[in-house]
Amino acid sequence: MTDDPPRRRRDYRIVVLGAGGVGKSCLTAQFVQNVWIESYDPTIEDSYRKQVQVDGRQCILEILDTAGAEQFTNMRELYIKSGHGFLLVFSITSLSSLYELSRLREQIIRIKEDETIPLVIVGNKSDLERERVVSRSEAFSISHSWGNTPYYETSARRRANVDEVFIDLCRQIIRKRKIEGWGNDDEIDYEPDPGPDHYHSRRRRGRRRLARRESRCTIL
Numbered sequence: 083m084t085d086d087p088p089r090r091r092r093d094y095r096i097v098v099l100g101a102g103g104v105g106k107s108c109l110t111a112q113f114v115q116n117v118w119i120e121s122y123d124p125t126i127e128d129s130y131r132k133q134v135q136v137d138g139r140q141c142i143l144e145i146l147d148t149a150g151a152e153q154f155t156n157m158r159e160l161y162i163k164s165g166h167g168f169l170l171v172f173s174i175t176s177l178s179s180l181y182e183l184s185r186l187r188e189q190i191i192r193i194k195e196d197e198t199i200p201l202v203i204v205g206n207k208s209d210l211e212r213e214r215v216v217s218r219s220e221a222f223s224i225s226h227s228w229g230n231t232p233y234y235e236t237s238a239r240r241r242a243n244v245d246e247v248f249i250d251l252c253r254q255i256i257r258k259r260k261i262e263g264w265g266n267d268d269e270i271d272y273e274p275d276p277g278p279d280h281y282h283s284r285r286r287r288g289r290r291r292l293a294r295r296e297s298r299c300t301i302l
């Protein structure tokens with residue numbers, strides 16, 4: 083496996099992948115900062131840091147929001163190498179965006195040399211039911227063929243199931259670390275807590291520079 087131990091045992095590097103325009107940035111912005119973004123500004127690369135509590139355990143999530151547009155995907159291999167878990171996002175209004183996920187999953191398995199990498203399939207834009215072209219059964223059959231990879235339908239617009247997809251992924255990472263004996267996750271950190279959320283962005287225009295603010299997501 084190429085999965086390096088993290089600097090801190092409770093660092094969870096989450097990579098958000100999927101075709102252009104499916105809503106990766108909107109989902110990430112809703113999760114990290116509770117904001118809805120109406121306009122479309124293709125991402126080059128954005129990274130966020132957020133502290134969350136999962137089943138009573140404090141976790142630091144490093145979230146990498148990646149580019150769907152082909153011209154910006156040259157860094158993808160590097161992102162995949164460093165990721166501990168992946169959100170594979172498609173839009174329920176685009177069949178080709180669903181098919182793109184198979185290619186991405188194959189790439190992840192090849193690069194990580196591991197078929198048990200934490201993954202969540204995300205069918206976004208569930209508010210656009212009238213424009214749906216991907217049926218739930220079609221998405222579930224892909225989830226089934228991938229060994230029952232969790233499948234969620236989300237709406238970044240309505241903030242539906244947004245926390246759930248990130249937290250599911252964290253739980254999978256925690257479970258995998260326990261199974262693979264990455265030590266006791268409850269041991270002390272190697273580094274001091276980074277404090278409030280951090281944000282780093284590379285984009286063509288600086289339009290979507292979101293305010294830094296301390297936010298937490300607590301799952302009760």
Ligand SMILES: Nc1nc2c(ncn2[C@@H]2O[C@H](COP(=O)(O)OP(=O)(O)OP(=O)(O)O)[C@@H](O)[C@H]2O)c(=O)[nH]1
Nearest residue numbers: 102103104105106107108120124125150207238239
């Ligand atoms: N109706 C609806 N529109 C959405 C939803 N999520 C995103 N959008 C819209 O879809 C467009 C693209 O969203 P982004 O989040 O920028 O898409 P992306 O996947 O990050 O695209 P790239 O950065 O190019 O890879 C924007 O205009 C959003 O407002 C959703 O859940 N519902």
Ligand SMILES: [Mg+2]
Nearest residue numbers: 106107124125
């Ligand atoms: Mg984006």
